[in-house]
Amino acid sequence: MATEAERTRWAELVDAINEARVAYYQQDAPRLSDAEYDALYSELIELERQHPELASGESPTQTVGGARSEMFEPVEHLMRMYSLDNAFDAEELDAWFDRVQSGLGAVPAMLCELKIDGLAVDAVYRHGRLESLATRGDGTVGEDVTYNAQFIPAVPKVLDPVDGRVPALLEVRGEIFFPVADFDRINAEQADLGLPVFANPRNTAAGSLRQRIDRRERDLDAVRAEGREGARAEARVARLEAELRRAVERLENLRLTVHGVGAVEGVEVHTQSGAYDVMAAHGLPVSSRARVHESAAGVRDFIEFYGEHRHDVEHEIDGVVIKVDELALQRQLGETSRAPRWAMAYKYPPEVVRTRLLDIAVNVGRTGRVTPFAVMEPVRVAGSTVSMATLHNAFEVQRKGVLIGDMVFLRKAGDVIPEVLGPVIDDRDGSERAFVMPTHCPECGTELRPEKEGDKDLRCPNTRSCPAQVRERVSHVGGRSAFDVEGLGDKAAAALLHCGLVENEGDLFLLTADDLLRCDFFTREPGRGEEGRQLTENARSMLANLRGSVDRPLWRVIVALSIRHVGAPTATDLARSFGSLDAIAEASVEELAAIDGIGPTIAEAVHEWFAEDWHRDIVDKWRRGGVRMADEKVEAGEQPLAGLTVVITGSLEGFTRESAAQAVTDLGGKVAGSVSKKTQLLVAGENAGSKLDKAMSLGVPVVGAEGFAALLADGLDAALSHARPEA
DNA sequence: CACCCTCGAGTTCA
DNA sequence: CTCGAGGGTG
Numbered sequence: 001m002a003t004e005a006e007r008t009r010w011a012e013l014v015d016a017i018n019e020a021r022v023a024y025y026q027q028d029a030p031r032l033s034d035a036e037y038d039a040l041y042s043e044l045i046e047l048e049r050q051h052p053e054l055a056s057g058e059s060p061t062q063t064v065g066g067a068r069s070e071m072f073e074p075v076e077h078l079m080r081m082y083s084l085d086n087a088f089d090a091e092e093l094d095a096w097f098d099r100v101q102s103g104l105g106a107v108p109a110m111l112c113e114l115k116i117d118g119l120a121v122d123a124v125y126r127h128g129r130l131e132s133l134a135t136r137g138d139g140t141v142g143e144d145v146t147y148n149a150q151f152i153p154a155v156p157k158v159l160d161p162v163d164g165r166v167p168a169l170l171e172v173r174g175e176i177f178f179p180v181a182d183f184d185r186i187n188a189e190q191a192d193l194g195l196p197v198f199a200n201p202r203n204t205a206a207g208s209l210r211q212r213i214d215r216r217e218r219d220l221d222a223v224r225a226e227g228r229e230g231a232r233a234e235a236r237v238a239r240l241e242a243e244l245r246r247a248v249e250r251l252e253n254l255r256l257t258v259h260g261v262g263a264v265e266g267v268e269v270h271t272q273s274g275a276y277d278v279m280a281a282h283g284l285p286v287s288s289r290a291r292v293h294e295s296a297a298g299v300r301d302f303i304e305f306y307g308e309h310r311h312d313v314e315h316e317i318d319g320v321v322i323k324v325d326e327l328a329l330q331r332q333l334g335e336t337s338r339a340p341r342w343a344m345a346y347k348y349p350p351e352v353v354r355t356r357l358l359d360i361a362v363n364v365g366r367t368g369r370v371t372p373f374a375v376m377e378p379v380r381v382a383g384s385t386v387s388m389a390t391l392h393n394a395f396e397v398q399r400k401g402v403l404i405g406d407m408v409f410l411r412k413a414g415d416v417i418p419e420v421l422g423p424v425i426d427d428r429d430g431s432e433r434a435f436v437m438p439t440h441c442p443e444c445g446t447e448l449r450p451e452k453e454g455d456k457d458l459r460c461p462n463t464r465s466c467p468a469q470v471r472e473r474v475s476h477v478g479g480r481s482a483f484d485v486e487g488l489g490d491k492a493a494a495a496l497l498h499c500g501l502v503e504n505e506g507d508l509f510l511l512t513a514d515d516l517l518r519c520d521f522f523t524r525e526p527g528r529g530e531e532g533r534q535l536t537e538n539a540r541s542m543l544a545n546l547r548g549s550v551d552r553p554l555w556r557v558i559v560a561l562s563i564r565h566v567g568a569p570t571a572t573d574l575a576r577s578f579g580s581l582d583a584i585a586e587a588s589v590e591e592l593a594a595i596d597g598i599g600p601t602i603a604e605a606v607h608e609w610f611a612e613d614w615h616r617d618i619v620d621k622w623r624r625g626g627v628r629m630a631d632e633k634v635e636a637g638e639q640p641l642a643g644l645t646v647v648i649t650g651s652l653e654g655f656t657r658e659s660a661a662q663a664v665t666d667l668g669g670k671v672a673g674s675v676s677k678k679t680q681l682l683v684a685g686e687n688a689g690s691k692l693d694k695a696m697s698l699g700v701p702v703v704g705a706e707g708f709a710a711l712l713a714d715g716l717d718a719a720l721s722h723a724r725p726e727a
Numbered sequence: 728c729a730c731c732c733t734c735g736a737g738t739t740c741a
Numbered sequence: 742c743t744c745g746a747g748g749g750t751g
Contacts, residue, residue: 363737363738365736365737366736366737367735367736367737369736369737371736371737371738373737373738384739384740384741385740385741386739386740387739387740388738388739388740389738389739390737390738390739390743390744392737392743392744392745393744393745396743396744412739412742413742413743416738416739416740416742417738417739417742417743418738418739418740419742419743455745455746456744456745456746457736457744457745457746564735565734565735565746565747566735567734567735567736568734568735569733569734569735570734570735596748596749597733597734597747597748597749598747598748599747599748599749600747600748601746601747601748602747602748672732672733673733673734674732674733674734676731676732676733677731677732678731678732728751729750729751730749730750730751731748731749731750731751732747732748732749732750733746733747733748733749734745734746734747734748735744735745735746735747736743736744736745737742737743737744738742738743739742
């Protein structure tokens with residue numbers, strides 16, 4: 001048997017070698033020279049040759065070199081890992097409460113914890129040292145991933161002693177997961193490298209954990225051993241090193257939360273929560289969010305709370321797990337053949353779903369941009385049924401790697417906008433086909449081309465008469481940042497054009513009730529006591545709104561013209577600098593480009609727009625229709641907020657988004673659309689979203705409604721005194 | 728020239 | 742909310 005001194009030396013060697021290995025694979029300078037490393041390694045091998053009982057699974061000799069073939073070998077768990085029964089709504093949960101109650105005679109204390117959407121694993125610690133890490137597999141036999149575990153800092157290799165002791169045996173269960181923030185970063189990197197992106201953090205965790213690090217190491221060793229010289233050999237080594245480093249970095253991002261014990265020797269616990277305390281004391285990562293609740297109501301509150309705060313947690317959550325806390329009561333309830341009766345998983349509605357990609361169609365926008373979009377089997381996700389999602393451009397389709405006919409992962413970005421994440425590769429059967437970007441406009445047949453060399457977007461150059469573009473422009477005039485005409489949207493625009501009531505957006509303000517009567521879309525059968533067809537209520541109101549909107553401020557008129565690169569903020573700058581549409585029309589490119597925020601491209605676009613005859617016709621017709629062509633000179637009032645940039649998010653009592661922004665600009669302040677380092681203040685109302693997170697992470701001060709009121713009344717300093725403490 | 732910031736444009740569903 | 746691209750800055 002090995003002496004105590006030999007055991008200690010063995011442990012030192014193992015730690016030193018493991019540390020050196022980790023350091024080596026990070027970009028840091030290696031801590032040990034090759035010779036030093038080899039010396040330690042030889043000593044370890046010799047020590048284990050003399051005392052074979054030391055050569056446990058955690059030893060680098062077992063995981064490096066000889067034992068590499070063990071990767072993914074089946075491992076039998078010491079105790080079976082059960083799966084959990086699921087409850088998908090309050091009713092099913094109540095039914096479980098009832099069963100527990102009738103089994104025990106009362107509702108017992110219950111431990112509630114977040115159900116991490118990750119990868120279940122089983123780790124065995126013998127005498128405080130990690131012996132094996134395995135995936136769950138079928139619950140009885142999993143796959144060995146011990147070799148990779150050495151690169152995962154979140155998996156303790158050695159347990160902390162408590163009162164100088166560690167359990168003789170401790171089998172723990174937990175969830176390996178990929179933090180959401182790291183997931184987004186890794187996926188961006190994958191995309192940059194032209195590699196397939198991961199559908200979700202869970203997939204990323206699984207993919208990372210199952211990487212064949214051992215093979216990469218072997219390949220690299222083999223190439224190095226060849227000892228070839230020259231640029232090509234060096235490049236090959238460099239590439240393999242970079243790939244290995246990336247693979248290791250992904251393992252380093254993995255995190256672990258333990259949530260159960262299997263076989264145990266040398267430690268006693270009486271409750272589930274007590275077991276967590278013991279595991280935590282030994283240095284195992286337990287969740288800080290687990291809570292014991294004494295009543296069913298407490299459990300429901302826990303579920304409800306995290307239903308609303310799903311995104312405030314560092315990992316994805318697919319539900320809540322509820323466990324009877326007392327182990328004696330757990331035993332009393334027992335298990336069915338597949339799941340314990342003493343635990344239940346409450347599942348939240350999924351946020352990432354699968355559906356069939358039926359087709360990829362293209363849309364032609366107001367500016368002629370041709371955008372591919374996904375047509376899918378309708379599917380419910382995050383509260384609504386989705387059947388379409390934009391794919392932005394042909395390169396995005398390529399990058400996502402989706403084929404028509406694929407099963408695809410779908411989510412709602414920011415809980416609102418549907419986003420296709422990528423294909424379910426395993427579900428392919430060969431019948432899928434690639435999307436081919438059309439070469440000609442689907443609406444007018446004109447050949448598509450990029451606006452300029454190197455652009456990713458293809459456009460239909462037939463600006464003047466492409467039906468899609470005209471329709472979109474007409475509808476844009478009624479849009480929220482243009483004339484904001486209620487009733488003038490897609491449908492009305494299509495009808496006006498279809499019936500020939502307008503040729504393009506120029507004719508809108510010359511429309512009469514008689515015109516509209518010639519089009520079915522705007523009319524109905526005569527009612528009692530009426531003669532002939534009548535305008536519908538909606539048509540009357542649209543006409544009235546159109547007439548009533550001619551007096552809108554100049555910037556809205558400019559936005560409505562659909563000049564390339566000119567949206568609301570730029571239009572505001574133009575209106576302020578020139579004061580009238582005529583002045584803008586007559587301005588030279590140089591005069592335009594002199595405005596802050598307007599460079600050569602936008603200046604050119606504006607100048608060229610007014611050089612076009614049919615564009616000037618639009619302006620003339622609008623003028624005849626009574627549209628405002630100049631802003632009245634407003635005396636600049638007090639400007640206490642001059643030089644201040646704020647961002648407004650969420651909803652503020654008593655303000656619309658627009659009126660809140662107006663209030664700030666009236667006082668000389670600037671309202672930006674997104675949070676950056678330059679943002680001086682974030683005004684966050686109710687239900688603030690991702691901007692709030694961003695502001696927090698950038699250290700931008702955040703105020704609520706009171707702070708906003710103070711800002712308007714007394715300026716920035718007053719507002720800052722209402723700033724929320726950083727979370 | 729490489730960055731960061733903003734803006735533009737298209738966008739989903741109830 | 743997303744991507745792409747224009748503008749300004751160091």
